[in-house]
Amino acid sequence: MSLISSLIPSFAGAPAKTSDGAVARAGAADHGPALAPRYQVAETPEAFGLTVELPGVAKDGLELSVDNEQIRVMGRRAWHKPEAWTALHRETRETAFELVLEHGRAIDAEKVHAELRDGVLRVSLPKAEALKPRKIAVE
Numbered sequence: 001m002s003l004i005s006s007l008i009p010s011f012a013g014a015p016a017k018t019s020d021g022a023v024a025r026a027g028a029a030d031h032g033p034a035l036a037p038r039y040q041v042a043e044t045p046e047a048f049g050l051t052v053e054l055p056g057v058a059k060d061g062l063e064l065s066v067d068n069e070q071i072r073v074m075g076r077r078a079w080h081k082p083e084a085w086t087a088l089h090r091e092t093r094e095t096a097f098e099l100v101l102e103h104g105r106a107i108d109a110e111k112v113h114a115e116l117r118d119g120v121l122r123v124s125l126p127k128a129e130a131l132k133p134r135k136i137a138v139e
Helices: 003-007
Strands: 039-043 047-053 062-066 070-077 095-102 113-117 120-126
Touching: 039 095, 062 120, 070 120
Parallel strands: none
Antiparallel strands: 039 047, 047 120, 062 070, 070 095, 113 120
């Protein structure tokens, strides 16, 4: 079992969950659960990297929080119809989204850094000191 799957079950491919613990799935924007966005996790010796696809989401429509147990990304993709414009067909809609990943105290929450650019949220999640590899001198 890899470090990721043992410490961070959601990173290992378990379904994302909403804040009430239900598995996130499609639902109406204002009724029912939010959508869970697509995401990827990478690991280096120093940190985890979380990449979340959020097309059409602005910074003001996004909330990211990290606590001792969970990483939570939530918000809403808004769509505003331009004035004097009639849509003949539309494949996007206003959508609430929520992604909750459990990290089991593997993250140093004080050093988390996030950046939203071109519909992609990139979050650097530095590992807690206890998880970082260290060299031990043998006497």
